[in-house]
Amino acid sequence: MTGYAWAAGAAVLGTLAGLAMAPRFDPVNIAMVYLLAVVVIALRCSRGAAVAASVLCIVAFNYFFVPPVRSFAVNDAQHLLTFAIMLAVALVISHLVSSVRRQATAQAALAVEAETERVRSALLASISHDLRTPLAVISGAASSLAERGEQLAPAERQALAGSVFRQARDMADVMGNVLQMTRLENGAIVPQRDWGSLAEIAGSALERVAGRLAGHRLMVELPGDLPLVRVDPILVEQALGNLLENAARHTPPGTLVRLRAAVRGGELVVSVEDFGPGLQPEDFKRLFAKFHRGAAEGAAGGVGLGLAICSAIVRLHGGRIWAEQLPGGGSAFRFTLPLEAPPQPPAAET
Numbered sequence: 001m002t003g004y005a006w007a008a009g010a011a012v013l014g015t016l017a018g019l020a021m022a023p024r025f026d027p028v029n030i031a032m033v034y035l036l037a038v039v040v041i042a043l044r045c046s047r048g049a050a051v052a053a054s055v056l057c058i059v060a061f062n063y064f065f066v067p068p069v070r071s072f073a074v075n076d077a078q079h080l081l082t083f084a085i086m087l088a089v090a091l092v093i094s095h096l097v098s099s100v101r102r103q104a105t106a107q108a109a110l111a112v113e114a115e116t117e118r119v120r121s122a123l124l125a126s127i128s129h130d131l132r133t134p135l136a137v138i139s140g141a142a143s144s145l146a147e148r149g150e151q152l153a154p155a156e157r158q159a160l161a162g163s164v165f166r167q168a169r170d171m172a173d174v175m176g177n178v179l180q181m182t183r184l185e186n187g188a189i190v191p192q193r194d195w196g197s198l199a200e201i202a203g204s205a206l207e208r209v210a211g212r213l214a215g216h217r218l219m220v221e222l223p224g225d226l227p228l229v230r231v232d233p234i235l236v237e238q239a240l241g242n243l244l245e246n247a248a249r250h251t252p253p254g255t256l257v258r259l260r261a262a263v264r265g266g267e268l269v270v271s272v273e274d275f276g277p278g279l280q281p282e283d284f285k286r287l288f289a290k291f292h293r294g295a296a297e298g299a300a301g302g303v304g305l306g307l308a309i310c311s312a313i314v315r316l317h318g319g320r321i322w323a324e325q326l327p328g329g330g331s332a333f334r335f336t337l338p339l340e341a342p343p344q345p346p347a348a349e350t
Helices: 003-022 027-044 047-065 076-151 153-183 198-208 231-250 281-285 306-316
Strands: 194-196 215-220 229-231 257-265 267-274 321-324 333-339
Touching: 003 027, 003 047, 003 215, 027 076, 047 076, 076 153, 076 229, 153 306, 194 198, 198 231, 198 257, 229 231, 231 257, 231 267, 231 333, 267 281, 306 321, 306 333
Parallel strands: 215 257
Antiparallel strands: 194 229, 257 267, 267 333, 321 333
C-alpha cells in the first residue's frame, strides 16, 4: 500500500507543478512532468504502483490540461499517444527494475553461499589443524601409559598424564570457542548486565589464565577509584581472558604482559599490552576476523576465534575494540565499556 500512496502523491505533485507551469508552458511540456513522476515511481516502487501512477497521471493530465479542460473528453488523438507512452514507460521501467532486483537478490544469495562455504572450509581446516597435534600427543601418551605404564618411573607417568590433560584442555578450548562464536552470531547470548567492579572481573580472568601466564612477567595497573561498570561479568571476563591468553600465546616466555584500565571521555578503556615481536602490518586488516591467524603466529596454535569472540562481546556491550603498535615494540589490545550513572543507595530511614 505504501507504493500506491507514493503513486497518488506523485500524481498530485505533478498536477501542482503543472498548474504552476500552465500560464507559460505548453501541455506537452507539462506532460514531461507527469512522465518524470511515473519514471520515479517505476524506479522506486512495484510494477503495480508504477501502473497506478501512470493511470493517475494520465487522468490528471487529461482533466486539467488537455482541451477541453475540466473534462475527460479527448479531442486530439495525439494526446492518446502521450497517454500510451506514459503507460509503456511505466511498464518497461518497472520490468527493468524488477529484473535488476532479481539479479541483485540472486547475486547476494550467491555471495552468502560463497561466504558460508568459505567459513565452513576455514572452520574445518582450522579445527583439523588444531586438533591433529593434540590428538597425536594424547594418543602417544595414552599408548605409553597403557603398554608400559608400570615400568615407567613415577615422574615419567606424571609427565605423560600431564601432557594428556593439557592437550585435552586445548581441544576443549578449541571446541568451546567454536560453539561460543556460533551462539554469539546467532544472537543466542543476551548479556545479563549487573553492576560490578572491573578489578573483580580482571581477578577472575587472571585466575582462569594463570597457567598460560605462568612463564610471563605480569603487571596489573588498575586504579582503586575506577567506577563500577554495568556489564555481563562472565562475558567480559571471557573477553579479557582471551586477550590475556592471546598475549601469552604469541610472546616468548619471560615477556612482560601488562593489564591496565583508565577512564577516558565517559568510557572505561581496558588495555592488554605485551612487549613481544608485535603485529605485522597485514594483521591489522583482519585482526578481529573469524579464523584469522597473525602472520607471525607460527605454531602457536588456536583456531583463530579468540579475538573474534572478544570483538563480538565488546559490541554486545556497546563498546569498541582495536589494536595498536606500541612505540617501543610490542602491541596493545584495547576495548571500551560505556559508563553509566551508578544507582543511588536508598536513603537512610530517620
